[in-house]
Amino acid sequence: MLQPPHQPLQVAAVPPQRAPAREDEAGPWHAEAVCRRDEAGLFFAPSKEPTAARLAREAAAKRVCAGCPVMVECREHALLQPEPYGVWGGLTAAERRVALARRRRREVELRKAAATDRIAQAG
Numbered sequence: 001m002l003q004p005p006h007q008p009l010q011v012a013a014v015p016p017q018r019a020p021a022r023e024d025e026a027g028p029w030h031a032e033a034v035c036r037r038d039e040a041g042l043f044f045a046p047s048k049e050p051t052a053a054r055l056a057r058e059a060a061a062k063r064v065c066a067g068c069p070v071m072v073e074c075r076e077h078a079l080l081q082p083e084p085y086g087v088w089g090g091l092t093a094a095e096r097r098v099a100l101a102r103r104r105r106r107e108v109e110l111r112k113a114a115a116t117d118r119i120a121q122a123g
Contacts (some may be wrong), residue, residue: 029073034064045076058092065090079103 030036035043042061045054065071065087075089080095085093 029070029077030069032068033074034060034068042123043088058087061087062090 042057042064045057045116049057065074068074068090071089073089077083078088078091079100082115083093083098090098092097
């Protein structure tokens with residue numbers, strides 16, 4: 001249960017979205033997203049949402065994402081933009097920050113490895 005029955009369900013204010021990247025407009029993934037049929041309140045937090053309610057709402061949003069045929073495209077969009085709010089592609093904003101940090105670390109490691117290989121081949 002998201003909130004106790006004696007409290008009215010808070011409606012989330014959906015933050016204004018930045019214009020999608022050019023390649024997103026050309027691609028059909030937005031039209032195929034399962035979340036287009038659900039309440040935006042499931043994917044975006046209401047103001048002053050209690051932690052337990054947030055965790056339950058995010059889990060419900062992730063269940064919707066898990067059955068979405070364009071989850072990977074949605075996640076990549078959220079990582080490339082980067083989207084600062086909401087559940088996108090099955091990841092919360094905090095999870096996306098972690099994924100981006102890992103991606104950046106991996107890119108740095110790959111560049112270091114490539115530089116080391118070039119030095120070894122030249123030497």
